Amino acid sequence: MFFDLISQCVLCGRLAESGLCRHCHLELECHCALSGPLCRCALPGPGLEPGALCGRCLDRPPPFTASYCAWVYGFPLDRLLNAYKHQGRLTVERALETLTRAQPLPWPEADLICPLPAHWRRRWWRGFDQAERLAVALGRRWRRPVVPLLTRTRATHHQQGSGRAERVRNLRHAFRADSHARGRRVLLVDDVMTTGASARAAARALGEAGAKEVRVWALARALDARR
Numbered sequence: 001m002f003f004d005l006i007s008q009c010v011l012c013g014r015l016a017e018s019g020l021c022r023h024c025h026l027e028l029e030c031h032c033a034l035s036g037p038l039c040r041c042a043l044p045g046p047g048l049e050p051g052a053l054c055g056r057c058l059d060r061p062p063p064f065t066a067s068y069c070a071w072v073y074g075f076p077l078d079r080l081l082n083a084y085k086h087q088g089r090l091t092v093e094r095a096l097e098t099l100t101r102a103q104p105l106p107w108p109e110a111d112l113i114c115p116l117p118a119h120w121r122r123r124w125w126r127g128f129d130q131a132e133r134l135a136v137a138l139g140r141r142w143r144r145p146v147v148p149l150l151t152r153t154r155a156t157h158h159q160q161g162s163g164r165a166e167r168v169r170n171l172r173h174a175f176r177a178d179s180h181a182r183g184r185r186v187l188l189v190d191d192v193m194t195t196g197a198s199a200r201a202a203a204r205a206l207g208e209a210g211a212k213e214v215r216v217w218a219l220a221r222a223l224d225a226r227r
């Protein structure tokens with residue numbers, strides 16, 4: 001059974017050496033490649049000049065100086081990321097490996113890689129932290145140390161019924177950064193950047209701990225979550 005899973009494509013079940021068959025890899029490249037001029041928050045904007053900010057970032061500039069996402073979070077990549085829950089971890093990780101293999105270190109000056117820690121509930125559900133696994137794989141490939149500088153603080157306020165401003169205020173204190181961030185150029189790694197609110201909160205915490213510069217790398221960017 002385990003051997004069967006190893007040799008199958010995560011998405012279609014065809015035979016595949018790396019967890020993702022060539023057909024699905026191509027399909028993913030057609031549907032999910034993120035290109036064109038992107039905002040600092042990695043959202044593409046029609047007519048956005050290179051280096052320009054989207055409306056939301058003009059309002060509230062992100063506390064990170066750049067972000068890098070190669071893929072749009074949509075079909076079939078969403079299925080692949082969700083497959084962690086249902087399929088063998090190794091198989092899905094091999095598929096993700098395939099997707100990130102072609103990506104060079106986007107920021108050669110980065111001193112270290114720091115995973116954006118998942119909410120404990122998400123971690124508990126999966127039994128591991130997806131962003132952490134990605135960070136380790138990337139750190140090995142890019143020859144950068146992976147340093148978990150961030151911890152999630154316990155949520156003390158109830159999110160229920162609170163407005164956006166309140167949620168942002170709660171999230172502001174969602175992370176605590178280790179003092180080893182001081183003076184370092186930190187590449188923050190996450191699996192999916194949804195609204196970007198967590199990345200903002202994490203980057204802010206790193207900045208407050210004295211990080212010299214923070215940039216964000218995420219495997220995929222959700223485009224329909226512009227809140």
Ligand SMILES: [Zn+2]
Nearest residue numbers: 009012021024
């Ligand atoms: Zn396939």
Ligand SMILES: [Zn+2]
Nearest residue numbers: 039041054057
């Ligand atoms: Zn933006």
